[in-house]
Amino acid sequence: MGHDTLVTSLKTALGPGPYRSFRATSHALQLGDVSPDVWYGTASRAVRDADLLDAVVRSIPDAGVRSEVERAHRDRVDAGAGASTSEEEARVMGEKGSVAEVLAPGLVCLRRAIDLETQAWLAERAFEVGEGKDGRQGFYNTVPGDAPGDAPVLRLNQGTRGRVILPVSDFPERLGRIVRGCVRCAQTADSCTNVPDMNPTTALVNFYKEGAKFKWHRDSEDPAHARHDTGPPIVSFTVGLSADFSYKNRFEDATHRTVRLNSGDVLLFGGPSRMIVHSVTGVVPRTMPPMLRGRMLHGRLNVTVRDIGRGVIDSSMFPAYRVSYGGVQSEDSY
Ligand SMILES: O=C(O)CCC(=O)C(=O)O
Numbered sequence: 001m002g003h004d005t006l007v008t009s010l011k012t013a014l015g016p017g018p019y020r021s022f023r024a025t026s027h028a029l030q031l032g033d034v035s036p037d038v039w040y041g042t043a044s045r046a047v048r049d050a051d052l053l054d055a056v057v058r059s060i061p062d063a064g065v066r067s068e069v070e071r072a073h074r075d076r077v078d079a080g081a082g083a084s085t086s087e088e089e090a091r092v093m094g095e096k097g098s099v100a101e102v103l104a105p106g107l108v109c110l111r112r113a114i115d116l117e118t119q120a121w122l123a124e125r126a127f128e129v130g131e132g133k134d135g136r137q138g139f140y141n142t143v144p145g146d147a148p149g150d151a152p153v154l155r156l157n158q159g160t161r162g163r164v165i166l167p168v169s170d171f172p173e174r175l176g177r178i179v180r181g182c183v184r185c186a187q188t189a190d191s192c193t194n195v196p197d198m199n200p201t202t203a204l205v206n207f208y209k210e211g212a213k214f215k216w217h218r219d220s221e222d223p224a225h226a227r228h229d230t231g232p233p234i235v236s237f238t239v240g241l242s243a244d245f246s247y248k249n250r251f252e253d254a255t256h257r258t259v260r261l262n263s264g265d266v267l268l269f270g271g272p273s274r275m276i277v278h279s280v281t282g283v284v285p286r287t288m289p290p291m292l293r294g295r296m297l298h299g300r301l302n303v304t305v306r307d308i309g310r311g312v313i314d315s316s317m318f319p320a321y322r323v324s325y326g327g328v329q330s331e332d333s334y
């Protein structure tokens with residue numbers, strides 16, 4: 001296949017946006033910025049037609065790089081990995097109207113990434129694992145009643161917002177498969193360099209009542225990520241009411257951008273965007289999808305799935321989020 005025919009076939013197979021990001025990843029391969037393995041992973045996910053993928057591999061100009069890629073290809077075929085994308089991963093972004101918006105390098109919003117049934121499932125699981133089967137109080141603290149003799153009352157543990165912090169293994173494995181599907185979609189829309197692979201370890205679940213906010217902060221658990229542009233993405237789900245998520249590069253920046261996150265949207269921030277300063281500036285009334293009414297508490301559920309690497313969470317500090325690395329507490333625990 002000649003070069004021009006190959007380009008035309010790729011543009012047609014991938015569509016303009018994914019084609020551009022695929023071309024950028026291929027350029028990074030030639031510069032040595034992404035490894036042949038990572039490039040091949042992206043290519044094999046983006047280019048579903050086996051003959052076209054062969055043609056792309058054959059077109060790699062550098063013989064050394066090409067043979068590395070061919071090795072990755074053989075390993076994958078031998079391991080049967082081509083068939084290993086689970087149905088669940090494939091379903092992410094399978095909804096009508098799903099679209100990936102690249103807001104900045106490494107910051108990707110997958111619109112309507114999960115369908116309503118999956119949203120209801122995630123909400124049910126989040127309340128179930130977060131709410132004290134084993135004595136945990138989940139999103140709530142018990143506080144004494146107003147007057148002497150009044151029964152104790154439950155209050156959200158962060159005021160108008162409740163939080164739970166869980167190992168991702170407390171959730172059914174389906175969550176990990178959905179997260180991996182989201183990472184793949186974001187990598188295809190942006191690139192594997194901007195959205196590196198991640199290994200889900202931890203879920204922070206926030207429940208916001210109408211009117212709740214979340215202050216400006218960074219999710220900078222791992223000090224290594226604070227110094228480099230290579231951190232694995234945070235994968236953040238919205239279920240229920242919509243919310244305005246604002247972000248900027250530095251605390252002192254006078255201006256910020258805002259993206260409205262609706263039920264079923266998944267926001268990823270990794271690589272060069274892993275350290276964005278962000279805040280939830282508002283929860284939007286009257287945006288609950290009718291199908292979820294009665295299936296979750298009225299409000300917004302946010303599940304952020306993270307890869308905290310070697311980090312250790314100090315659960316005695318709950319509901320504060322304190323993570324340490326090698327015995328040193330990370331700076332921006334919040
Ligand atoms: O609710 C959100 O969308 C963001 C939550 C967040 O920033 C966090 O849990 O660190």
Ligand SMILES: [Fe+2]
Nearest residue numbers: 217218219278
């Ligand atoms: Fe955050």
